[in-house]
Amino acid sequence: MNTADTAPDLQAPDIRSLESAYRGRSARVAVIGLGYVGLPLALALTGAGFAVTGFDIDPAKAAALNGGRSYIRQIADGRIAEAVATGRFRATTDADEFAACDAVIVCVPTPLSPQREPDLSFVEASTRLIRDRLRPGQLVVLESTTWPGTTDEVMRPILEETGLASGRDFFLAYSPEREDPGNISFTTSTIPKVVGGDDEGARRLAVALYEQVVPQVVPVSGTRAAEATKLTENIFRSVNIALVNELKIVFEPMGIDIWEVIEAAKTKPFGFMPFYPGPGLGGHCIPIDPFYLTWKAREYQISTRFIELAGEVNTMMPRHVVDRLALALDRRAGIGLSRSRILLVGMAYKKNVDDSRESPGLRLMEMLLERGAAVEYHDPFIPVLPVTREHAALAGRTSIAWEPETLAGFDAAVIVTDHDGVDYRSLAAHCPLVVDTRNAMQTVEGIEGFADRIVKA
Structure with missing residues (x-):
């Protein structure tokens, strides 16, 4: 790694030639983080004609992608295989490959700490990986959602530890991700992109890159305005x-x-x-x-x-649902939560996705277990609950089979996520009480005959 006192005297990169490389799609792009944001972006860049290096710290992800296999339900294996077959996309765990890339885009998680403070550890770690391979002319773009000022207050100082200067030797920009998993109407390649640069040169390069991928790029005055837009x-x-x-x-x-x-x-x-x-x-x-x-x-x-x-x-809503469930059980069956068997229908955070991050279903399960209830769940997209920081004790629980005799064994079911394809009429026909938090029962054919079993919450 170069340091400030040993950095060579390098000629400033030519903005026009760099811009031309993006517009001509001859530039190589690296995407750090191949999750729900990074992988769709990498595929969109590949589809637009760029050579793309996808980086992830998980060797299993890299191996799966290079083998043409997807680990995200919304992305078919065929899309991965097609991208690999072009020869323009390859996944790796070797950060040294950043040095050969003209642009490096960071798409890593930005969670909250237990004290509800920003956790930028993934952004900082990624920036240090880039720093150690940074070369003149590179464009670095952050897409992770964060507070206004992250790009210039956190990333830029780390990158400038090399002795290279933002706006003179390398270029730094922010463009917020706008992914909506499960939305079939809008994809990465069809959603407009907001772009803010650390300086005018960075904005020009970021605009030139993203204009090859999306139908509309919306430049703003700087990185802070772009960061604030996402929030x-x-x-x-x-x-x-x-x-x-x-x-x-x-x-x-x-x-x-x-x-x-x-x-x-x-x-x-x-x-x-x-x-x-x-x-x-x-x-x-x-x-x-x-x-x-x-x-x-x-x-x-x-x-x-x-x-x-x-x-x-919004945080109090799971408690409201539990209270409504407890009241309905008491009035209709004369039993308390501590003696009840409860089925949670859907553990994904939204319909038709296989993602349970921050799902209210996790909190509902914990609350019901704390009240002494026996709790199971059914979710066709989440066969096993993954390990999470806040709900570690729930990891490993498995989705039950959707069978009439199984449904009849519960005292109540709570519809948490309104996945398509779930037989809600069968649920109402066999389960004595259904608490519907998503209005999923409203359009079910013939549901009128079971109206006395359904409670909205």
Whole structure:
């Protein structure tokens, strides 16, 4: 690694020639982190004609990809095999290959610590890997969601430990990921890309790169504006979901169905956007991202009360579901949770995906177990619960078979995730009580005959 006092006197890279390499798609691109964000991006870059080196610290992932196999349900084996067959895509665990790449894009997790503070350890570790191989002319782009200032306050100082300077020797940019797993209408290659550079040269290069991959690139003034854009998008969703969750709680004792109200309200062609209640937030974005901004705001002595209140409302929803379940069991069967057998239907954080990160189902299972209930789950996309930092004790539990006699053995079922393809009518026909947190039963044919078994929560 070069240091500041030994860095060679190098001629500044030519922006125009670098830009031309991206527009001509002759540049080689590295993608660090081959998960739900990095792998789709790597495939999109390959499909656009770039030579792509995919990097992951997990040797099993690299071996699977090089063998044409996918470990993400939404990405078919055929897409991987096709990318490998072109000769333009290869996965590796060898960070030394970054040195041969013209651009390095970082797509690693940015979780919260147990104290709900940003954990940038993956970003920092990735940046150090790049630093040790950094060369003049390279473009480094962060896509991981984070607080405004991460790119220039965390990444740039680490990279400049080489003695190379951002904007003179290498180029640094931020472009937030906008993946929506399970969404068949929008993919990596069809979603507009926001781009902010550490300087004008970095922005030009990042725009030149992403314009070859997506239909629209939206340049902004700098990396902080780009970082703030991603947080704003997810805070918007968090706040509006909290609003309808609170309205659900308000309307319930009034005998008003929040789902009916939303369906009626969304017929207004202006001034209203439908959001839907649920058992709590899940996934790698909405439950986490707002707290990145609340943490950063404290540096400026600013209280983000509105954002934090939305977080409180959404966080309390699993408890609301448990309370509704306990009340329904008491009224309909005369039993308490401690003597009941409960089935959770769906453990993924959203429908039709195999991702249980931050799923409210995990918290619901823990709460029910704490209350003494016997709890099982069924999820066609998650056969085994993975190891997680906050719910380690649940790891290894397996999804039960969906059979009439099995369903009949539970005192109640809670629909946590409304996967398509689940036989909800069979659930209502065989399980004596169904607590529906997703309005999944509403459109099931013939469900009217079992209305007395269904409780919305």
